[in-house]
């Protein structure tokens with residue numbers, strides 16, 4: 001009984017938004033109808049005092065992206081007055097959070113397997129009264145924006161791409177100061193245990209180090225991963241940071257929320 005009560009209370013706080021307000025009728029009914037029309041929603045978050053985007057928890061679950069947000073927050077630089085770009089923003093939860101935290105300008109872009117993402121995100125921003133721009137744009141075309149952002153979020157996208165390094169170079173071109181990247185990985189023990197760089201500099205095709213578990217390694221997925229046909233690559237954590245370095249990022253802090261993913265904060269200096 002106590003557990004059930006606790007889980008009901010929790011459900012109500014997943015994805016809570018500071019900007020959510022009680023909506024008068026008939027506005028509330030209109031918002032609820034549009035919310036249903038625009039479904040399914042990948043992110044579950046609060047749109048109004050008593051309206052959530054995905055309370056039933058289809059897809060990644062009712063507690064997503066709430067639990068990931070808790071980890072991302074620990075890596076966030078100060079965002080007050082900063083510019084933020086959210087690449088692969090889906091229905092916009094992280095972009096909207098950045099605005100609530102005081103970012104001066106936020107742009108979310110998406111162009112992938114979630115065709116309604118931008119429409120959902122715009123509707124959410126409008127309902128919450130948050131001034132955030134959302135645009136349909138592929139990560140490969142980021143240079144078209146023609147400017148840099150203090151902070152770039154690039155979460156849950158890398159392994160969906162057929163050209164991950166090309167994408168990371170495009171992300172680097174618009175990243176002025178800091179990047180937060182999230183990706184799935186092969187199983188790890190929640191720590192980054194790298195081979196020293198001197199050894200990595202002089203690897204030969206016959207070097208035993210090449211076969212070490214700690215060597216940067218990327219698995220290719222031909223077919224589907226957990227029934228998802230949009231996934232192509234699974235890096236180990238060492239590959240994530242070495243690929244980032246090769247794209248001129250400086251990884252400086254990592255967290256490992258689960259044994260098969262990581263979130264990395266990088267600087268550009």
Ligand SMILES: C[S@@+](CC[C@H](N)C(=O)[O-])C[C@H]1O[C@@H](n2cnc3c(N)ncnc32)[C@H](O)[C@@H]1O
Nearest residue numbers: 088089090110111112113114138139155156157
């Ligand atoms: C797993 S979701 C992650 C969403 C969000 N960033 C998060 O962390 O919850 C991946 C998102 O990336 C988008 N996406 C896939 N390929 C893309 C591309 N080439 N350019 C921009 N977005 C892309 C998808 O449409 C989808 O919204």
